[in-house]
Amino acid sequence: MKIDSHQHFWKFNPIRDSWIDDAMAIIRKDFLPKDLKPILKFNNIDGCIAVQADQSEEETLFLLNLASENSFIKGVVGWVDLASDLVETRLNYFSEFQKFCGVRHIIQAEPKGFLLNENFQNGIKLLEKYNLTYDVLVYHNQLEEVIEFVQKFPNQKFVLDHIGKPAIKTKEIQDWKVKIQKLALFPNVYCKVSGLVTETDFNKWNYSDFVPYLEVIFNSFGVEKVMFGSDWPVCLVAGNYEKVLAIVERYIADFSEDEKALIMGKNALNFYNL
Structure with missing residues (x-):
């Protein structure tokens, strides 16, 4: 089974979705299951993981409702206020x-030290109890804090979104590489090969731009801890679904069929307990 481990749905709201700036105007509209379903079918993808894009329980419920109505949405990564005194009540509800x-x-939008905040970490401590994973979305300059953070939770399943957002546009790699190698040493930390094209000059990238970064990810995490994600519809600002998928498929073309199966689906199914 092939799984897209990272994509989003929304009904566009210009105030809530103000992060979608003029350079991303192409995605200033609604993106719903009816839009993604034919794309997945065309690309022989069997299902997807819907990931939050807004910090609200309202959106979490919106995604869960879509998932209940569409069998191809295999799981939802939602938002809960992990720093709240009511976090266990909310996790119990959503579970x-x-x-x-x-x-x-x-x-990525939070100040330095956010991951190390005691209240936030109290919420993270509860995720294992409810068999829930945690997606880590940060910029490359926040990876040192991520390393300090994850070592406090050896039994919690983490996945790094968008390979830690390296500066692909300026071809900076060394500092990011060192931190990725450290992070990959934790057996409970996985990585999504997603969000690559949006770290470049939109629509001016070449496949070769990504190869050095993909080499670091696969050499560090191994095929057992890497999963494909499209980051649709955000990816559309820099390339359509087929182009994003082709980057990963081209890189793993010479991998064994078993290794391809892990990267393109099995790892996501196992990680998210689907």
């Missing part, structure tokens, strides 16, 4: 939804 499989908070 009643069969497809609620993980939590994400957009750390």
Whole structure:
């Protein structure tokens, strides 16, 4: 089974979705299951993981409702206020939804030290109890904090979104590489090969731009801890679904069929307890 481990749905709201700036105007509209389903079918992808894009329980419920109506949405990574005194009550509530499989908070927008905040970490401590994963979304200059953070939770399943957002546009790699190698040493930390094209000059990239970064990821994490994600529809600002998928498929073309199966689906199924 092939799984897209990272994509989003929304009904566009110009105030809530103000992060979608003029350079990303192409995605200033609604993106719903009816839009993604034919794309997945055309590309022989069997299902997807819907990931939060807004820090609200309202959106989490919106995604869970879509998942209940569309069987190809295999799981939902939602948002819960992990720093709240009510976090266990909320995790208990959302865990009643069969497809609620993980939590994400957009750390890239937070100040330095956020991951090490005691209240936030108290929420992270509860995720294992409910068999929930945590998606780590950060910029490359936040990876040192991520390393310090994950070592406090050896039994919690983490996945690094968008390979840690390296500066592909300026071809900076060395500092990011060192931190990725450290992070990959933790057996409970996985990585999504997603969000690559949006770290470049939109629509001016070449496949060769990504190869050095992919080499670091696969050499560090191994085929057992890497999963494909499209980051649709955000990817559309820099390339359509087929182009994004082709980057990964081209890189793994000479891998064994078993290795391809892990990267393109099995790792996501196992990681998210689907």
